[in-house]
Amino acid sequence: MDPNNIIIYAIIVTSLATFISRFFGAITSEKVSVKSKAFQWFNCVAYSTLAALLGRMIVFPAGVLADSSLIIRVVVLIICISVFMFSKKNLVIPTILSAMLLSFFNSI
Amino acid sequence: MINHKIFVKGLKSNLGVRSPTVSLAACFIALGALLKDAGFNLQQSTASSFFTYALPGQLVMAESLLIGTSLINIFIAVWLVNFRLYPMTVSLFPLLKHKSQPKWKYYLSSHFLAVSSWLVAKDGYRKIDKKYRIDYWIGIGVGTWSTAVLMTILGYILADYLNKDMMIGLAIVNPVYFFCMMIGAMRNISISIAVIGGTILGPIVYVYSTEWAILYAGLIAGTVAFLFGGKDGSK
Numbered sequence: 001m002d003p004n005n006i007i008i009y010a011i012i013v014t015s016l017a018t019f020i021s022r023f024f025g026a027i028t029s030e031k032v033s034v035k036s037k038a039f040q041w042f043n044c045v046a047y048s049t050l051a052a053l054l055g056r057m058i059v060f061p062a063g064v065l066a067d068s069s070l071i072i073r074v075v076v077l078i079i080c081i082s083v084f085m086f087s088k089k090n091l092v093i094p095t096i097l098s099a100m101l102l103s104f105f106n107s108i
Numbered sequence: 109m110i111n112h113k114i115f116v117k118g119l120k121s122n123l124g125v126r127s128p129t130v131s132l133a134a135c136f137i138a139l140g141a142l143l144k145d146a147g148f149n150l151q152q153s154t155a156s157s158f159f160t161y162a163l164p165g166q167l168v169m170a171e172s173l174l175i176g177t178s179l180i181n182i183f184i185a186v187w188l189v190n191f192r193l194y195p196m197t198v199s200l201f202p203l204l205k206h207k208s209q210p211k212w213k214y215y216l217s218s219h220f221l222a223v224s225s226w227l228v229a230k231d232g233y234r235k236i237d238k239k240y241r242i243d244y245w246i247g248i249g250v251g252t253w254s255t256a257v258l259m260t261i262l263g264y265i266l267a268d269y270l271n272k273d274m275m276i277g278l279a280i281v282n283p284v285y286f287f288c289m290m291i292g293a294m295r296n297i298s299i300s301i302a303v304i305g306g307t308i309l310g311p312i313v314y315v316y317s318t319e320w321a322i323l324y325a326g327l328i329a330g331t332v333a334f335l336f337g338g339k340d341g342s343k
Contacts, residue, residue, distance in 0.1 A: 006173065007152050013179050014169040015159035017186040018193065022218040025197020029214070034202045043199040044302045044333040049192040049326025050223060051290060051306025052313075053164060056321060057283045059311035062167045063142060064272065065279040077284060084288040090125045091288055098284040099134060103277030 072105045110213075114240040118247020121228050122255065128224035131285030132252060133259045135163055138278035140263020141270050146170040150264050157260040161253055162222060163282065165190040188319050192326065196226050203233050204241040213242050220249020227289040228252070298337020305329030 032039050057065070058073050065073070079101065080094035087093050122129050136157060143153040143166075160166050165186040172182045197218055204214070225248050236244045263270075270278075294300040309325035317324065 003147065004149075004152075007148055009179055010169050010173055010182055011152060011156050011159060013183045014156070014165055014186045017183045018160050018162045018165050018190045019219065020187070021191055021193040022197055022221045023215060025194045025221070026201055026214045026218040028194075028198050029201030029205065030211075032198055032202045034205075039199065039202055040298070041330070041334045042195045044298055044337065045326055045330030046192065046195040046199040046226075047290065047293070047299050048302040048306030048309075048329035048333060049195055049322060050286070051303045052310030052322045052325035052329065053189070053192060054283050054286050054290070055307040055310035055325075056314050057164075060314050061279070062164075062171055063279060064138070064275045067272065068276050068280075073280065076280060077287060080284045081287060081291060084291070089288075089292050091127070091285060092125050092130050094288055095131045095134070095281050095285045098280050099277035101277075102280045103273045106276050107273045 068102060068106045072102065076101045076105065110246060111240045111243045114236060114243040115247040115250075117236070118244040118249075119251045121232055121248055122251035126228075126231070128228060128252060128285065128289075129255055131281050132224055132255045134278045134281035136256045136259035137263035137266065137270075138275055139163060139166060140260040140265075141267035141275060142167075142263075143170060143260070144264050144267040146174055148264075150261065153260055153264045154257060157257045161219065161256055162190050162193065185319060188323060191323055193221050195326070195330070196223075197221050200226055200229055200245075204229075204245050206239045206242065208239060209242050213246065217242065217246050217249055220246070220253050222252060222256075223286055225249050225252040227286070227293065230293065296337070298333045300333075301337050302330050302333035305332055 032042065058077060059070065061073070076098055080098045083094045083097060084091065121127065139157070140153055143156060148156070148170075156166055156169070160169075168185050168189050169182055172185060177185070200221070201214060201218070225245075228248050229245055232248075233241055233244065290303050294303055306325055306329040309329050310321060313325045314321035
């Protein structure tokens with residue numbers, strides 16, 4: 001197959017695989033009441049699934065992040081979360097700081 | 109059709125110190141540069157963020173293409189890594205429901221569901237009149253989604269100027285931002301158990317099953333949080 005076509009098919013396949021979760025989520029939501037047990041369960045699972053993904057991204061990252069060492073990633077994360085807590089939950093400072101810290105640590 | 113005032117309110121939540129814009133910009137600039145390296149042209153990179161708009165899935169796609177995985181395997185891998193969007197939608201959309209609003213708004217705007225927009229909506233929906241919450245959500249979504257698409261283009265253009273250390277720096281911004289947002293969301297015991305349990309279990313299960321790790325870890329930690337977290341888990 002032409003490599004250009006493979007990329008286009010991959011984009012279509014990736015978009016479909018992503019949209020089905022969103023779309024079926026919207027369908028399921030029609031039957032779920034905010035006050036129900038099911039809603040509470042979905043809420044817990046949503047947070048924990050997200051946390052699992054983020055934990056994996058830090059410990060076993062995909063892409064360029066894999067070229068930095070685990071210790072450095074964890075140290076940067078802890079510093080930035082502490083900054084977040086002490087800056088009255090400002091999100092811009094810790095996120096910009098994280099990029100600068102990791103670039104710096106990784107280059108030395 | 110759409111309440112403009114509320115829509116703009118949603119759009120504006122993409123500005124300010126609690127907004128996801130900086131983090132989104134950083135990670136989609138990195139993605140744009142990465143897609144260029146993976147052999148995508150500008151149109152393809154833009155289309156990927158436009159139609160998929162889910163960073164982990166796009167990373168999986170780019171990596172799978174580089175090692176020459178089949179399309180069906182890409183589908184399964186992306187579905188598994190982006191499956192989190194299903195419980196996330198179900199834990200947000202009931203809060204936005206109103207019988208006067210047409211269904212197509214919900215179906216179409218589900219495309220805007222991503223971690224950033226979800227956390228912003230969860231943070232701000234209480235302040236909005238129930239009837240117009242979906243318009244608020246569409247405002248948030250249009251903002252985050254268009255930021256993602258534009259930054260992918262910028263990243264593609266900047267690719268030659270970004271060295272490896274800068275790319276690594278950009279890539280950490282996303283998990284750091286989301287961790288901070290999640291810690292900010294830990295208002296009760298069940299969410300706290302869910303977040304801490306998921307963070308620990310995610311990497312552990314990954315050692316045993318790379319593809320199913322997020323799904324398994326999420327289901328286990330989420331169910332434990334639901335069972336032991338008390339009755340306040342809906343917030």
